[in-house]
Amino acid sequence: MENRNQIAVFGLGFVGLPLALSFAMRGAKVVGVDIDTRLIQELNQGITHHLEAYQGESIQEILKTQLAFGRFEATADPTAAMEKCNSFIVTVGIPVVDGNGYMGHLESVSKTIAKGLKKGDLVVIRSTVVPGTVRSFIQPILEESGLKAGEDFFLGYASERIAEGKAFDEFENMPTLVSGVNEASAKATEKLLKIVTKAEIVIASSIEVVETSKVLENLSRDINIAMVNEFAKFTKKMGIDIFEVIKVANTHKRVNLLYPGPGVGGYCIPNAFYYLKPRADELGVGLELSAAARAINKGTPNRVAEMAVKNLQVAPKDAKICILGMAMKDYSSDDRMSPALDVIEALQSQDIEVAVYDPAIPAQHPYLADRLEDALQNAHGIIVLAKQDGIDFDKLEYFRGFMSGDKPFIIDTRNIYCKELVEGKGFVFEGL
Ligand SMILES: NC(=O)c1ccc[n+]([C@@H]2O[C@H](COP(=O)([O-])OP(=O)(O)OC[C@H]3O[C@@H](n4cnc5c(N)ncnc54)[C@H](O)[C@@H]3O)[C@@H](O)[C@H]2O)c1
Known part of the structure; x- marks a missing residue:
């Protein structure tokens, strides 16, 4: 079989960039192709805002090394890239x-x-897709080339299972599913992935099995999180701590509850329902549980915003709330579809001034402060939505020094604080 180490990766985002570098690190010649010319410029200068690392080396260092070795380059010119690669x-x-x-x-x-x-x-x-997309949508477009999939070129699908922040490790060590339009395509895909992946590579019987499995993997997490977000409403009314309940429940060998949070964000989990729904509609299959789970998770940021409003000691129009951490999950630089965006919108819709501090987020937002102190200044309360390395959550007295009112509040959606400790520092405390 042909040597497959001249590789073009299309899309240099949270998946594409670390994936391209993973191949380059193992000796492949990789060209990364993207339509975002600013991104291309930054990458070729060795700049990336991603928070990934491999064996103690940051993605920034890895990028610089691979550029210097000439094993990775980024381009917006797909034609040149495709000529060099197979x-x-x-x-x-x-x-x-x-x-x-x-x-x-x-x-x-x-x-x-x-x-x-x-x-x-x-x-x-490798994209996550609506089940059926590769065969019915992508293959016909590729065949506009005049070449036939499975005869003139190989076409495979491999679902991407990494979590942001663990990308390099999971490309290597996460069991991976592949399939192809024919056996030769599946085998060629497996051979390519083996350059990086040491874990088991499972060849499934059809592309549709792999596409559907990926969407259901994500949807199952949406449903599991909705379940604990619902449980949290119950435990709160009971006056007991949901995090403690889950910790003790998980001592049961066949129970593995996830933890609740301010909602579900990122590119993967919230989209899964909308990837499954069009096919389910076509097939006449109802998705009642999945739809209910999506609605619960989508409504959770509003619930968090309501907790904050309830604790305000001034009228909403005179209030300022500081949000600490706006990434879609702890220790991430990704704010796409973050629950924080919905919390902010819900607060702003009540004329509340919102200031956010999250040093990991490269995106520009009018409410994002450069300094923690500016976000805290004159705030009547804090909502903690994501942990970040650049925020020292223990400095409660320091936080308090900038804030307004005799009883500012802290809404903790990440189980960082102990209620008694926070109250002892002069705050009103509320958890999930
Ligand atoms: N982010 C994750 O943790 C994760 C995990 C598993 C699977 N996935 C899946 O992987 C895929 C990529 O996700 P992501 O988070 O990296 O997205 P992303 O938005 O970070 O990256 C996509 C990139 O593709 C580029 N692009 C758009 N159109 C293009 C074109 N025509 N040619 C070349 N480049 C183009 C964009 O400019 C962007 O840089 C998605 O299908 C997602 O569902 C993501």
């Missing part, structure tokens, strides 16, 4: 807009690849 990995996603998957990016990248596709090339889709 394997193409797609990590361009399907964003959900108003509850509908937007296929435009995937369509455009497929058209781009179709233009440069050569006989014998391998195309591997």
Whole structure:
């Protein structure tokens, strides 16, 4: 089988960049292709805002090393990239807009690849997709090249299972599912992935099995989190601590509850329901449980905002609330679909001034303060939404010094604080 170590990775986001570097680190020549020219410029200068590391080396260091070795380069020119390579990995996603998957990016990248596709090339889709997308949507576009999948070029699908922050380790050590339009495509995909993946690679019987499994993996987490977010409402009324209840419940060998939070964010889990729904509608299958779970998780940021409003000692229009951590999960630089965005919107809709401090977020927002002290200044309360390395949550007296009112509040959605300790420092405390 042909040597597959000249690789173009399409999409250099949270998945594509560390994936491209993972191949480069193992000696492959990798070209990263993206349409975002500012991103390309930054990457070629060795700049990335991602928070990933591998064996003690940060992604920034890895990027610089691979650029210097000439094993990785980024480009917005797909034609040049495709001429040099024989394997193409797609990590361009399907964003959900108003509850509908937007296929435009995937369509455009497929058209781009179709233009440069050569006989014998391998195309591997790693994006999370609506089940059926590879065979019914991507394959026909690739075949506009005049080449046939499975005969003239190989076409495989490998679901991406990494969690941001653990990408390098999980590309290597997470069991991975693959399939292809035919056996040769599945085998070629497996061989390519083996450059990086040491864990088991399972070849499934069809692409649809792998596509569906990925969506259900994400949806199962949405449902599990909704369940504990619902349990949290119950334990709160009972006056007991949900985190303690879960900790003791999990001592049961067959129980593994997740922990509640301010909602569910990021690109993966909240989108899963909307990826499954169009196929379920076509097939006439109701998704009552999944829909209810999505609604519970979607409503949780509002619940958090209401807790804050209830604890205000001034009228909302005169109030300022400080949010600490706005990433979609702890220790992340990703604020896409973060529950924080919904909490902020809910507070602002009541004319409350919101100031946010999260040193890991590179995105620009009018309410994002450069300094912790500016976010805290004259605030009547704090909502903790995500842990971050750059925030020392223990400095309660320091926080208090900047704040307004004789009883500011702390709403802790991350189980960082002990109620008695926070109250002892002069705050009103509320957990989930
Ligand atoms: N982020 C995660 O933790 C994660 C985990 C598992 C799976 N996934 C899946 O992986 C895929 C990628 O996710 P992500 O978080 O890296 O997304 P991302 O938005 O960070 O990255 C996608 C990149 O694709 C680029 N792009 C868009 N159209 C393009 C085109 N036509 N040609 C080249 N580049 C183009 C964008 O500019 C962007 O840089 C999605 O399908 C997602 O569901 C993500």
